[in-house]
Amino acid sequence: AHPLLLIPGSIEVADNVLEANGSPSMSHTHQPFIGIFQSALQNLRKLFKSTDHKAQAFVISGSGTLGWDIVASNLIKPKEDALVLSTGFFSDRFADALTTYGVNTDVIRADLGDYVSYEEIEKALGRKKYKIITITHVDTSTAVLSNVEEISKIVKKVSPETLIVVDGVCSVAVEDIEFDKWGIDYVLTASQKAIGVPPGLSISFISGRALDVALNRDVDTTYFASLKRWDIIMKAYESGKGAYFATPSVQLINALKVSLENILCKPLDERFKLHIENSDWFKGELEKLGLKLVSKKHAGCHALTAAYFPEGVTGANLFPLTSKRNVVFAGGVHKDIATKYFRVGHMGVSVVDRDDTKVALEAIKESLLELSVKS
Ligand code: PMP
Numbered sequence: 001a002h003p004l005l006l007i008p009g010s011i012e013v014a015d016n017v018l019e020a021n022g023s024p025s026m027s028h029t030h031q032p033f034i035g036i037f038q039s040a041l042q043n044l045r046k047l048f049k050s051t052d053h054k055a056q057a058f059v060i061s062g063s064g065t066l067g068w069d070i071v072a073s074n075l076i077k078p079k080e081d082a083l084v085l086s087t088g089f090f091s092d093r094f095a096d097a098l099t100t101y102g103v104n105t106d107v108i109r110a111d112l113g114d115y116v117s118y119e120e121i122e123k124a125l126g127r128k129k130y131k132i133i134t135i136t137h138v139d140t141s142t143a144v145l146s147n148v149e150e151i152s153k154i155v156k157k158v159s160p161e162t163l164i165v166v167d168g169v170c171s172v173a174v175e176d177i178e179f180d181k182w183g184i185d186y187v188l189t190a191s192q193k194a195i196g197v198p199p200g201l202s203i204s205f206i207s208g209r210a211l212d213v214a215l216n217r218d219v220d221t222t223y224f225a226s227l228k229r230w231d232i233i234m235k236a237y238e239s240g241k242g243a244y245f246a247t248p249s250v251q252l253i254n255a256l257k258v259s260l261e262n263i264l265c266k267p268l269d270e271r272f273k274l275h276i277e278n279s280d281w282f283k284g285e286l287e288k289l290g291l292k293l294v295s296k297k298h299a300g301c302h303a304l305t306a307a308y309f310p311e312g313v314t315g316a317n318l319f320p321l322t323s324k325r326n327v328v329f330a331g332g333v334h335k336d337i338a339t340k341y342f343r344v345g346h347m348g349v350s351v352v353d354r355d356d357t358k359v360a361l362e363a364i365k366e367s368l369l370e371l372s373v374k375s
Helices: 015-021 033-047 064-074 089-100 118-127 148-158 208-215 227-238 250-264 268-288 315-324 356-374
Strands: 056-061 081-086 104-109 132-136 163-167 186-190 201-206 304-308 341-345
Touching: 015 250, 033 056, 033 201, 033 227, 033 250, 056 064, 056 227, 056 250, 064 089, 064 163, 064 186, 064 201, 064 227, 081 089, 081 118, 089 104, 089 132, 089 163, 104 118, 118 148, 132 148, 148 163, 163 208, 201 208, 201 250, 208 227, 250 268, 268 304, 268 356, 315 341, 315 356, 341 356
Parallel strands: 081 104, 081 132, 132 163, 163 186
Antiparallel strands: 056 201, 186 201, 304 341
């Protein structure tokens, strides 16, 4: 068996998705690919629980990071103001991306393991008119979950014209997202996490009013990432016609179509509940082993767990032992604590169709025991 990949993305991929990813070449402007892309775009609306016909899904070759470039070059212009809520390394990188495009970027940083205080958000929004606010729904470096619904309410109350941008790379298809109801303007994500497809697709969903901003932009600061160019293409495919701006990742989009069918064949809320129960159980079990979690109890996400190594344990001595048990985990990535903790992903097929989180726990338990016996 292949090593069980339980890092917080890429995740394990279902067999029928792997098969779809290995399909023979197809013309990107003819059937059957047109029907495949159409299905994927239509099903993304369901994943975001959106019925607003002005909203639009985008699937573009690239990784999650491309989503930051799309935001920075379509929804805001150089010298305009952005407010970034930072709950870790990935939120800070979003700020970096915005700054790179000349956007004035203010960052409110949460305490380590916590989400940003609502009072601070409200105060900041009252002080300055921000073009966009960015929320990293799940920061994969700290396993902190931000409450997008609550934050959206604050934005609607204090600064309704500010566009609400959500980094959902590590939350889409794990955590509930009510795109229309919460009044979100843009969610960016990627194929390789809970959506359950190999890496290589930037997937996003945009509201009508945010799309207007992108389409009416007077200065272009990007070519490949231009929503003006891609909007025509997405609308063509979704209505059953081929179109061309740049060659799409045909096989990956075929894999996406199949994975979305897998995801949507059961009620979404059931899927979210399974992830919550599994995550709560796993976090509890690690705590029983005496491990301390990076995310505070009220701020923990359900896609992954970030836990500090116990005394005397490091990635260098633990990971060879977990690898020996054919399970792969990830190290830390957040600033000062990067070498002090590890991360376990629990998303998608690993949770919905299999008991991989139990396998993860056993591998951790046995490896820690082996280490303590050795020392
Ligand atoms: N945002 C978040 C929350 C992430 O976890 C990641 C990747 N781990 C990214 C953005 C960047 O995505 P990618 O590595 O696919 O470019």
